[in-house]
Amino acid sequence: MTSASSPAARLAALLPDLSPLRTSADFRLLWIQGLVTYFGSFMAMIALPLQIKELTGSPLAVGVMGAVELVPLVVFGLYGGALADAADRRKVILATEAGLGLLALVLLVNAALPAPMLWPLYLVAAGVSALAGLQRPALDSLMARIVPHEQQIAAAALNSLRWQFGAITGPAVAGLVVAYAGHATAYAVTMATFAVSVLLCLRLAPAPPARDGHKPSLRGIAEGARYAWSRPVLLGTYAVDLAAMFFAYPNTIFPFLADELDADWSLGLMYAAGSVGSLVLGLTSGWTSRVRRHGLFVVAGAAVWGLAIAAAGWFGDVWLVLVCLAVAGAGDMLSGLGRSTIWNQTIPEELRGRLAGIEVLSYSVGPQLGQVRAGAMAGWTGTRSAIWSGGVACVASVALLTAALPKLLTYDSETDEDALRRREAMESSPSAA
Known part of the structure; x- marks a missing residue:
C-alpha cells in the first residue's frame, strides 16, 4: 500500500x-x-x-x-x-x-x-x-x-x-x-x-x-453592473486584475528590452516565458482544489506578478529576466484561478452572463491600456525603468485595493453567503447544475 x-x-x-x-x-x-x-x-x-x-x-x-x-x-x-x-x-x-x-x-x-x-x-x-x-x-x-x-x-x-x-x-x-x-x-x-x-x-x-x-438591454447590463458594484469581493477581483495589467503589462516593449540586454535572440523567449510559467503551475495545480480562500489567490498571484515584473526590469542578465517573466506568468495564472473560481461560485445563474461580460472587459481592457502605459513610460524614463516601476506600482496598488476591500482577502467558499446561496441553488435545481 x-x-x-x-x-x-x-x-x-x-x-x-x-x-x-x-x-x-x-x-x-x-x-x-x-x-x-x-x-x-x-x-x-x-x-x-x-x-x-x-x-x-x-x-x-x-x-x-x-x-x-x-x-x-x-x-x-x-x-x-x-x-x-x-x-x-x-x-x-x-x-x-x-x-x-x-x-x-x-x-x-x-x-x-x-x-x-x-x-x-x-x-x-x-x-x-x-x-x-x-x-x-x-x-x-x-x-x-x-x-x-x-x-x-x-x-x-x-x-x-x-x-x-x-x-x-x-x-x-x-x-x-x-x-x-x-x-x-x-x-x-x-x-x-x-x-x-x-x-x-x-x-x-x-x-x-x-x-x-x-x-x-442596457437596463439588463446596468443591473449586472449594479450587482457587481454591490459585492466587494467581486469588485476586488476586477479592480486587482485591472491594476495589475495596467501597471505591469510590458509585452509591447519587449523588443526594446531585448535590445538593451544585447539579446535580440531572446525576444521570442520573452513572449513565451509567461506561458511556460503558467503551464508549470497548471501541471502542478492539484493542491489548489483543497484551498477555500480563493481571494488569497487573487491577491497573492497579482503581488507575485508585480514583484516578478519589477525584478525583470531591474536585472541586467537576460536569463534572470526570463526566469522572472516565467514566475510572473505563474502568478498571473494563480490570480486568474482565484478570480474565475469566485465568479463561478458566487454569481447567481440569472446574472452570470452579464457579469461574464464585465469580466471580459476587466481582463481585456487592462492589458490594452497597460501597453499604452508601458510604451509612454519607456519613451519618458527608459525601457527597464518603465518595467520595474510598473511592477512596483502594481504591488502598491494591490496592497491599497486589498486594504480598501478586505472582504476579498477573507473570502471563504465554505462561509461566504453568496457562495453558499449559489451552492444551494445548484444542488436544488438540475437546470443550474
Missing part, C-alpha cells in the same frame, strides 16, 4: 485535478473543443499581423490592428453578457464558432489572391473581436452551470492548461507554417479547427436562460 506521505503520493497530489473531465460530459466536449480552436486561433493571431507587416512594412499598420479590435470587444463583450442571460448559451457558442470559421475562410480567400488586399485583414480582425466578445460571456457563464460547485477551481486550472497549450504551440507552429507554406495554409488550418469545433459543440446539451422572457 502506498503511504499518503510517500513521494508518489505527494507527486499525485500536485497533478491537475481531472474531476471535471470525469463528471461533466459537456465540460469534456468544451475542453476538447477549446484545445482545438485555441491552436487554430493562435495560429491566425500570428499569421494575421505577419501578413499586414509583409503587405505594408509599417509597424504602425500592425499596431492599428489592436485599436481596430478594442472597440468591438468592449461593445460586443457587454452585449454578449446580456445575450448569454437571455438566449440558449449553446446556440450562442455554436453561432459564433461558425462565424469565426467563416472569417477564417475570408482570410484564406484573400491570401490566395494574386495580390492580397489589406482592408479585409482589418475587417476580419474587427469581426473576430466582435464574435469573441459575443461568445466569451456565454462560454464562461456555461462553466458555472455544467461543473459542480466544488470543482470550479479544478475546471479553471484545466481550462488554463488548455489555453497555455494553444498559446505555446499555436504561435510556434504558425511561424513555421507561414515561413514554409504561406499564410493561406495557416488560415486553412484555422478554418479546419473551427469546423471541428462546430461539430463538437453540436453535441452539447441545450443551455436555456435561467429566467424566461428576459431580453438583452
